[in-house]
Amino acid sequence: MMKIHLKIWRQKNSQSKGGFKEYTLDDVHQEMSFLEMLDMLNIKLVKKAERPVEFDHDCREGICGQCGVMINGIAHGPLKNTTTCQLHMRSFNDGDTIYVEPFKASAFPLVRDLKINRSSLDNIISSGGYVSVDTGQAPEANTIPIANEIAEAAFDSAACIGCGACVASCKNSSAALFTSAKITQLELLPQGQKETRKRVVAMVNQMEEEGFGHCTNTEACEVECPEDISVLNIARMNYEYNKSKILRNK
């Protein structure tokens, strides 16, 4: 059993002012996940008829991408390639003080406490992050062979879970890693290549419109990405963007 001091960001809504509130838990188990520790805190708060800490989470196995908070100033906490839900309390010591804040960026407005709104990422996908194929149009799947290493590379980019840790870790709150991973995946595959020019311009513009910052290649996003998405995706996005601008038809 460990004693853990928590300083958790509490904020009623995006308009009100937020701040840290202190809590102490005496009976934290080493095998608990970080979110289960928050569950425990919340049960205690609710029993006292206080408002529990609101936080995002769903699958709790590191794949849905809904969880994500800043733990001691780092997105998803101290472990590499690990989402908040997969972080366990054995990564902390008895008596530790843990600071918990929401991901912050203008494009991620706060909902309450640690909950944020990441629909800006959906809007980027909506602007062009797809292959424009209707149901029923698809040809036989083996018509177009795709080299194993190309498919694997496409998968590496496609593994993004859309948690937003890249934005939270970026000094400019850029969504370049998120956006470029989708662009790269679809550019690598022959099915997606046809639309690359249109797609890359639309998605980059949408990223701007949502209020994300620019990329300065500090590479922090790759380090903190739970899925280890490479920053070279960003370079590829830049390449495709420049190419489409230079080669545009009209």
Next chain:
Amino acid sequence: MLYVKNALTRKNLMALTGLFLSFFLIIHLFGNLQLLLPEEEAKLQYNWYSHLLAGNIVVKVIAIVLYICILLHTIDAIYLSLKSKKANGPRYAIDKRGRASKWYSRNMMFLGSIIFLFLIIHFKDFWYHFKFGQLPVDKNGNKDLYTLVIAAFDQLWYVILYVIAIIALGYHLLHGVFSAHRTLGLYHPLYSKIVKFLGMAYAIIMTMGYIAIPIFIYLNR
């Protein structure tokens, strides 16, 4: 309008101007290295070289491009910094994000500001004097910039200022050169690594080269 406001286009401009300026630094260093020749030879050689640069029409055009580059690079930096601030919104109370990146990559604006301030001093002390000031001439009839430079590097405080500025420049280049290639779209894993290595070598050579000159002059006088 979006095209101009667009950060990616802005970043391209930043990268291209930056790379041009980096290229210029090589030429500039070659010029400066002439200061390390034996005194009499250095004086004539250096003043001749300065005169050559001042008189040549091609060089004049390049100089204008250079000024424009410095200006655009600076304006872009300010624009993007403001944009970043806006994108960030409220900041973290506890921020340990620094563990994931190099300090100089996060502080390009700060390093750039030091370089910019230094440039003002640099222009005022040498370029302005050479262009518009009254300088004595050497025996070949060229303006004697050499003596002006040597006199400047004779003062310890000036050497220190110069060295600090060059170190700032060194770190700026260390991130800037490689970052510019990424911005322009170099995504190949191997070539990207090579460029990163070459960029690092370049930054170190430039820093060493520029620092060596004033220290050499200061110690040899």
Next chain:
Amino acid sequence: MENHLNAKIPEGPLSEKWSNYKKEAKLVSPNNRKKLEVIVVGTGLAGASAAASLAEMGYNVKSFCFQDSPRRAHSVAAQGGVNAAKNYKNDGDSVYRMFYDTLKGGDFRSREANTYRLAECSANLIDQATAQGVPFAREYSGYLRNRSFGGVQVSRTFYARGQTGQQLLLGSYQALMRQVNTGKVNLYARHEMLDLVLIEGKAKGIIARNLDTGKMERHGAHAVVLASGGFGKIYYLSTLAMGCNASAIWRAHRKGAFMANPSWTQIHPTCLPQSGEYQSKLTLMSESLRNDGRIWVPRDKNDTRKANDIPEEERDYYLERKYPAFGNLAPRDIASRSAKEQIDEGKGVGVLKNAVYLDFSRALKEYGKDIIEERYGNLFTMYKKITGIDAYLEPMKISPAAHFSMGGLWVDYELMTTIHGLFAIGEANFSDHGANRLGANSLLQACVDGYFVLPYTLQNFLADEIKNPKTDIHHPEFDKAEEAVKNQLEEFLATKGNKTAEEFHKLLGSELYDKCGLSRSREGLEKAIENIRELRKEFKENLIVPGDASEVNSELEKAGRVADYMEIAELMCIDALQREESCGAHFRTEYQTEEGEAKRDDARFSYSSAWEWNKNPATPILNKETLIFESVTPSVRSYK
């Protein structure tokens, strides 16, 4: 009196039923489609693919999910793969073979025609997903790669590393977002459906709560599609996401949609065991581990030695002993049940004595660490991340956990429930898997329903709706439904007891897992019903929900979901009690062979039970859909 349901199965031989249906189905012209509105609740594989496909056709779609983005629906977590009868391996696969495997895997308790259609449409899905840019595994030649999966003798499983569900979902999510961009889909994320609105007996809309603002919203349409997934989360400890719930289908049930086979839940054998009271979920480890891992428990009860200290002769490799032919690769239901037997006998391992060992030492010795790492590296890493234990050095500890609901809303061949205009697709319905689902068939069913079945069957329904105007959301039925939902929320808030919804959920879950889980008995089920009623009573009197309904309030959301679970739990027990046979995942201890295997009773129970709400969770009415097998003769499943 027993009512028999008509599933509206088309005429003709099995292999021609679907094409016969499509031949006869009514159409809606492109002009008219834009006058029609459809509500789709849920954005998992079924919901997103249906919403996208319908919008592509020209219908106006409103798409709802409780998550903050449609991409997070729990289809995302499926690991293994998706089956399709492509026969790329030339190993004798065919639509019929796949149909038969699925039917047999389900212990002959599914509807023949639906199962056949599932196999028939499977190949199309692979084509569609590939065209969307799903990065399936490939051979070096560039052609699609297959692997084999439990319970079948051919290789027909397509996969994208261990994240097939994620990649398929992203494909349909992107198709959905493309339609959001065209304006044909209106997306409502962080919205939870709280009631179904019926006007003159037809599903005409829903009441949804905006989870960010607490605002109640009314949405009308010409048809409502529920794609809200399964309700395995009712066991609390399960492989499902925290937010998975049954509220959408249960509230539809209370408005007249029948629930079919609610007690059939697949318990997955290879999950990480519970390590303490605080635990919130159990993580699934891919079934593929059983290819090289050997399952064992100590021979003697209460053995406290460490795994590596127990000598070979004192270990009991019980699956290899009991099922020499299939050994560690016995089907899911059998592997899970055997583990539970060992644990119940007191041979469980781990702190809570609730797990069995999955041992790789022989495989490590045989193939070397490199090969094992190549095959299962990511799973070993995941195991270490969660438990902190290096499975290369000591055996993994695994235990069974609730995973998939074979039961769900009863639907006919057209996927329409017993409410006119209300459809259910994906895991939310009951149709294709019988009493046990085969591995890699769940992703398939969700996609086939959404992409290839619903667009035809819904259109057949909508053809008669063209004349009807847009649904008026000011209709008194909407007033009534909204009022009822608001009252319920107010009740939760006003109770002011001292037990949280989560605590109730945990109690309910363990009761259900214990008595209506891997094995069931009359005595246990009757006791469970009694206890559930007690618990439900306490829930009414002793719940605590802080805050109010007009803001973000996750406790209030939980309370609503648990309230529904409290009622379904009873129905599950009633259903399990009624079925006096053992089949697939449903194992009644009274009905087993001498060797302890499931004993089916085709003479009495060859039907799907479809329960009708009767004002009270204690008195549901049983309706039956008799299962008629025209093409196959049910046989005894044997894996010895």
